[in-house]
Amino acid sequence: MPNEFDVNDPKNKEAMAHVKALLAHFGEDPEREGLLETPKRVVKAFEEYFSGYKEDPSEHLKKTFEEVEGYDELVMVSDIDVHSHCEHHLAPFFGKAHVAYIPNGKVVGLSKLGRLVDGFAKRLQVQEKLTMQVHNAMEEVLQPAGVAVILQCKHSCMCYRGVKKPDAVTTTSKLSGAFLNNPSSRLELFQLIHNHGL
Structure with a gap:
């Protein structure tokens, strides 16, 4: 309550x-x-x-599971709703986040990835910073073989004021580990996102 x-x-x-x-x-x-x-x-x-200021979103990643039969392939939660506000105009921006990682001996509950995104999104943001915060938290806490965070958002400050381009979608991404070094992992990631994007 x-x-x-x-x-x-x-x-x-x-x-x-x-x-x-x-x-x-x-x-x-x-x-x-x-x-x-x-x-x-x-x-x-x-x-x-702006309730994200009252929590440490990284805490959502700290409970992990190791009994996964050695699973070490891609895990992706796509189409996570993003609702945030830009720090320049206090205007809303919204869209989808696609969050993926390759486990290195442990996995995290799937809902925790959504909570992680929410925790950082419920602050004044720029999309680039939000992308990096989600990525860096996963990298630091889970220490996986690879992390990929891709955000696709529409920004009210661009769509309905200023330049007024209501159909413009901004995409940001941060990839590391196997998603940078292994072409097949990167290809699988982008194929999955293409099938589940905005």
Whole structure:
């Protein structure tokens, strides 16, 4: 059960005052009926959007399993939903993550890869940094024979403001180990992603 939002908490009061000031800045009347609860709602929503600051996403990878009959081929979870916010405009970006690794004696629960992506995505981000954070956590904790992280996202700050290109998709990737050194592993990875991409 999530904690109740305390409107009297000094930090919450300060944050709500900032939201109220922004509404007035853009020409709205923060005291009109439809906006009276908006500062509270915005602060509560932002706490959810940015809940990744309250955890160490790498912790999700620390419980592993070794009884896998020596499995040492590609493991990939594709089409992991990504919902994040760009740190430049606080605008949402969203898309899919494809996360793969080649085990080196141990595997991690599949859901943990989704939790890992979420933990880093629920922070202010740039897509390139998010890609590296997921990759580096897997490399450091699992120490696999190879890691591949590919993100395909649409950015509101590019689609609906500025250059206004609503169909543009940004792809970032970080590959290491066998995915860089073994052409057959890399080919298998990209074939699987091609069949399961956006």
